[in-house]
Amino acid sequence: MTQLQALSEFVQQHGYEDLSAAAVDQLKIRVLDALGCALGALNGEPIRMLRGYLAEVGGEPRATLIGAGRSSVDRAAFYNAALVRYLDYNDSYLAPGETCHPSDNLAPVLAAAERAGASGRELLVALALAYQVQCRLSDEAPVRDRGFDHTTQGSYAVAAGVSRALGLDPQQTANAIAISGTAFNALRVTRTGTLSHWKGLAYPNTAFVGTHAALLAQQGITGPAEVFEGNKGFMQAIAGPFTINWLQEDLERVTATIIKKYNAEIHSQSAIEALLELAAEHGFAAGDVEHIEVGIFDVAHKIIGGGEEGEKTAVASKEEADHSLPYILAVALLDGQVMPSQYRPERIAADDVQGLMRRITVQPVASYSERFPAAMPCRVTVRLVDGRELSQEKSDYEGFQTRPMAWATVRDKFERLSTDTTTQALRSEIEDAVQRLEAVQVSDLAAVLARAGPQ
DSSP, X not given: OOHHHHHHHHHHHOOGGGSOHHHHHHHHHHHHHHHHHHHHTTTOHHHXXXXXXXXXXXXXXXXXXXXXXXXXXXXXXXXXXXXXXXXXXXXXXXXXXXXXXXXXXXXXXXXXXXXXTOBHHHHHHHHHHHHHHHHHHHHHOOOGGGTBOTHHHHHHHHHHHHHHHHTOOHHHHHHHHHHHHHHOOXXXXXXXXXXXXXXXXXXXXXXXXXXXXXXXXXXXXXXXXXXXXXXXXXXIIIIOOOOOOGGGOOSOGGXXXXXXXXXXXXXXXXXXXXXXXXXXXXXXXXXXXXXXEEEEOHHHHHHHXXXXXXXXXXXXXXXXHTTOHHHHHHHHHHHSXXXXXXXXXXXXXXXXXXXXXXXXXXXXXXXXXXXXXXXXXXXXXXXXXXXXXXXXXXXXXXXXXXXXXXXXXXXXXXXXXHGGGSOHHXXXXXXXHHHTGGGSBXXXXXXXXXXXXXX
């Protein structure tokens, strides 16, 4: 049996009864979290551009665009995934050599499930499958250090989840995964150097093309059967050899994902919490600071601290700001929070944050790197102009596996993010539909989401 055949069997063999109560609860929490991110992004600049794009290209109205009408299934997957991803505030999964955002898979699975007339239970199963595929490939087949983006593993996850949501048979599912995995391998330059809108649109594009692959397979289009282990396949060309016994996999990997407390890149979360706790405890403000030094694990240093993926003190856009640890910490101290408003163009350009971020240095610490990803260790040391030196060390943050967020906390985050694009009554309807997801139809949830928009 090839890896593709085994993965296709895995997609087919599990049902709602295979989800633990903990997995169901965590899936619902992540759906609500992702929808909050989506609703909070409705007025984002690239989102407005995408609405213009959709108006130009059209699309048979088969699935709901959140707050924007209807379109084809693949374009709904693209647009709604862009909403989930744009703020860079949705969940994450930390593997030793890869970081991904598994709730990126919600939009394509939601669009496919709506088109198929699926139940909320079937949506939960399809989403759990997508989580499992993406996270396990991140564990066993990381591609970041080989120059490829984490959306590469996502091409398999989207195709798997969408195939299940559409109700494809085993051969169609295998072809969908083969087409998507063969065709859509993305470069890591998406997240290095000068960042662009594509940072937030790369996975939405994967949602689009992975859904497209499943729709092709539904019509009988075939794909390479040895996409994983074949000549010039994924293992040989990109990932290197690995083994996953898909027939022994469960649906529990969602319980190992983490949720962001702050609207910032995932590896910054413990450092933000440390700095804000220091400021609250000792009562200093940004004007009292001479210098801030951050010791952190090597992945954080590489991606957001000025390591191999680019210098992080030249920040001029939202995409650069939310991937710059110096900017994130500077704006956190100045404003006491890191939310979408901290990435407005005028806030990024302001002299106070531009000046403070240049007084922040980031260094990797070997002992911290050894503890990652089981922990997110850091030490933040603040030297004040009066000569005092204050320090705070952290191993985690609220939202990490060791301190998970409860439904009530995520609901508060959802409320804050969606206030400008929903009424209180509509927010309550969305929260209720998600909380009772196993007892509702996907079309009912989609109909509620369709009513969102600027209030």
